[in-house]
Amino acid sequence: xxxxxxxxxxxxxxxxxxxxxxxxxxxxxxxxxxxxxxxxxxxxxxxxxxxxxxxxxxxxxxxxxxxxxxxxxxxxxxxxxxxxxxxxxxxxxxxxxxxxxxxxxxxxxxxxxxxxxxxxxxxxxxxxxxxxxxxxxxxxxxxxxxxxxxxxxxxxxxxxxxxxxxxxxxxxxxxxxxxxxxxxxxxxxxxxxxxxxxxxxxxxxxxxxxxxxxxxxxxxxxxxxxxxxxxxxxxxxxxxxxxxxxxxxxxxxxxxxxxxxxxxxxxxxxxxxxxxxxxxxxxxxxxxxxxxxxxxxxxxxxxxxxxxxxxxxxxxxxxxxxxxxxxxxxxxxxxxxxxxxxxxxxxxxxxxxxxxxxxxxxxxxxxxxxxxxxxxxxxxxxxxxxxxxxxxxxxx
Ligand SMILES: *Cc1c(COP(=O)(O)O)cnc(C)c1O
Numbered sequence: 001x002x003x004x005x006x007x008x009x010x011x012x013x014x015x016x017x018x019x020x021x022x023x024x025x026x027x028x029x030x031x032x033x034x035x036x037x038x039x040x041x042x043x044x045x046x047x048x049x050x051x052x053x054x055x056x057x058x059x060x061x062x063x064x065x066x067x068x069x070x071x072x073x074x075x076x077x078x079x080x081x082x083x084x085x086x087x088x089x090x091x092x093x094x095x096x097x098x099x100x101x102x103x104x105x106x107x108x109x110x111x112x113x114x115x116x117x118x119x120x121x122x123x124x125x126x127x128x129x130x131x132x133x134x135x136x137x138x139x140x141x142x143x144x145x146x147x148x149x150x151x152x153x154x155x156x157x158x159x160x161x162x163x164x165x166x167x168x169x170x171x172x173x174x175x176x177x178x179x180x181x182x183x184x185x186x187x188x189x190x191x192x193x194x195x196x197x198x199x200x201x202x203x204x205x206x207x208x209x210x211x212x213x214x215x216x217x218x219x220x221x222x223x224x225x226x227x228x229x230x231x232x233x234x235x236x237x238x239x240x241x242x243x244x245x246x247x248x249x250x251x252x253x254x255x256x257x258x259x260x261x262x263x264x265x266x267x268x269x270x271x272x273x274x275x276x277x278x279x280x281x282x283x284x285x286x287x288x289x290x291x292x293x294x295x296x297x298x299x300x301x302x303x304x305x306x307x308x309x310x311x312x313x314x315x316x317x318x319x320x321x322x323x324x325x326x327x328x329x330x331x332x333x334x335x336x337x338x339x340x341x342x343x344x345x346x347x348x349x350x351x352x353x354x355x356x357x358x359x360x361x362x363x364x365x366x367x368x369x370x371x372x373x374x375x376x377x378x379x380x381x382x383x384x385x386x387x388x389x390x391x392x393x394x395x396x
Contacts, residue, residue, distance in 0.1 A: 005319035007365045011205075011297055011358030012154050012182060013323055017248065018207040024251045025209065028244040036241055037232065046243050053250025057214055060257045061199065062190040069215045069233050070246050074181040074202030076226065077215040078105035080237075081177040081198045084223035085146045086113050089175070093143035099123045099131055100341040101158075102150050106179055107337075110148075119143070127342050128289040129158030136168060144174050151180035151199075152187065155338040155354060156288030157298025159187065166195030175221065181205050181213075182295060185256030186264065197221055201253075203245065207359070208252030212245030259359075267296035267357050270366050274299050274355060277370040281377050287339060287352065297357040302344065305387040306380040308352045314376045320369060323354045347386070 008016075034043030036050060054065040071077045086096060098110055100122045110120045121139045123131045131149060140147075147169050152159045162178060169176035177198035183189060184199075185206025191199055197218045204210040217223060217236075229238025271294075275286055283304040288294055303311070308324030315322050335349035355369065381387040 005368070006321070007319055007368060008321045009355040009357060009361065009365070009369065010321045010323050011361075012295075012354070012356035014204045014210065015207045015358055016360075017204075017209050018252065018255060020255065021208055021248045021251045025244040025248040028247055032243070036243065037230070046241075049243060049247050050241060053246045056250040056254045057201075057216075060189075060253050061184070061216060062192050063216055064219065066234070067216055067219055069217060069237055070241065070249070071213045071215055071237060072239075072242070073211055073213040074103075074179070074200055074205070075105040077200035077202070077213045078103065078179050078181075079109045080215050080223075080226040081200060082106065082109040082113065082146070082148060084226055085175050085177070085198070085221075086118055088222045088224040089145045090117075093141075093145045094118045095121070095141055095143040096146045096148065097121045097123065097136065097139050097144060098148045099125060099150065101125055101129055101153055101155075101338045102148070103154060103179055103181070106148055106150070123149075125158075125341050128293070129153055129156050129287075129338065129342050130289070130293070131160060131165075133161065133164055133168070136165065140168075140172055140174065144172070146175045146177060148177040148179065151178045151183035151189070152295050153288070153338060154182050155336055156300045156342070157182075157295035158288050159183070159293050159295065162196070163194045169197070170195040185253060186260070186296060188260065191216060191218070198223075203249035203252055206252050206256045209245050209248040212242050212249050214249065263359060264296045267361070270357055270361060270363060271296060271299055273363070274357070274366050274369065275301070277366070278373060281374050284377075285348075287342065287344070295356075297361075299355040299357070301353055302339070302348050303351045303353065303377045303381075304348055305384045305390060306351045306377060308350060310380055311351075311353050311373075311376060314380070315372065318372045318376070320372060323356075324352050 032045040034046050036043050036046045054068045057068045058065040096118055098106055114120055123135050125131055149160055149165055151162055166176050175197045178196055179200045181200055181202045184201040199216040202213040225236055227238045232238055232241055278301050285302050287300040312324055335346055339349035339352055
């Protein structure tokens with residue numbers, strides 16, 4: 001029996017698509033397949049479906065439907081926000097502020113902009129992964145055109161003080177973008193109240209399909225296109241619409257929002273049980289904050305004296321899907337840039353394990369993981385020369 005067990009604890013990497021979401025998508029592959037740009041009546045249904053999805057998104061984040069633009073996912077939305085704002089506003093300045101713990105979709109886009117005449121400040125974070133408002137204020141110059149700070153971190157779950165950041169940026173007339181890919185569908189977001197100018201999301205992080213996302217762009221903001229071509233998305237994002245994907249995103253965000261508070265509470269409890277259980281393993285530390293400043297489904301710990309990658313292999317053999325560092329960097333020997341930014345030395349950052357919970361996670365799953373992980377860690381430590389050294393010499 002045990003061999004067939006499969007416990008998915010990598011919801012931050014991607015989620016399954018909910019059956020109700022898939023059901024709404026299917027007709028748009030087989031029957032309602034008309035190109036929304038065509039004028040015959042077959043395409044009327046697809047146009048309406050896109051409008052409905054736009055309204056559903058707008059309602060959840062409190063913006064106008066006309067401020068919602070569909071993209072090919074979270075990475076595209078992030079790239080569009082950064083490059084689009086940078087190139088369209090370079091007459092005003094060439095300075096951008098972000099953080100050291102962003103997703104690579106932001107960091108690599110920033111590096112690209114640095115090679116093209118822009119200057120980027122990467123704000124440090126404290127030991128819990130939070131930026132300091134003072135640092136942000138001090139980093140702003142008269143050349144600053146954009147601040148891009150993620151809503152919640154994908155590795156250690158830290159939620160940033162978004163409203164405060166929004167207020168500072170609005171007052172200084174600097175555009176504020178937030179990569180909210182980990183937060184949408186999980187945290188309550190109000191772009192008006194939080195003074196957010198641009199926001200990225202991706203459907204596959206809230207039980208929608210992969211390959212579709214949104215960039216919210218506040219009305220009146222000057223931004224260049226990223227994808228040039230036809231006149232889709234009111235001339236701002238070319239390419240025949242991914243209708244089924246857009247329909248799925250709309251349905252998924254609506255469902256997530258209906259359940260948000262209840263699921264948040266349920267997951268927070270499971271998360272805390274899992275954290276407390278894992279911290280019983282000797283020489284283990286929690287990465288990221290506790291309580292309300294942490295994503296409800298995020299657990300990230302470091303076990304000293306072992307390698308995260310080897311934990312993953314042994315957990316996989318026990319049917320547990322987990323992650324170490326971020327998906328994009330696994331396979332490389334570099335420890336996570338996020339764990340280094342919160343001040344962990346390389347050797348400790350290497351022993352990280354991220355477990356992210358979601359709507360199919362049960363208390364039995366948590367219990368099973370708590371049964372398996374301590375023995376896996378013990379086994380690996382017994383094979384580890386670092387552990388051996390430590391037992392002989394102690395912490396030197
Ligand atoms: C997953 C993720 C992305 C990338 O989204 P894709 O849809 O995979 O392109 C960007 N930012 C964060 C914080 C993420 O978690």
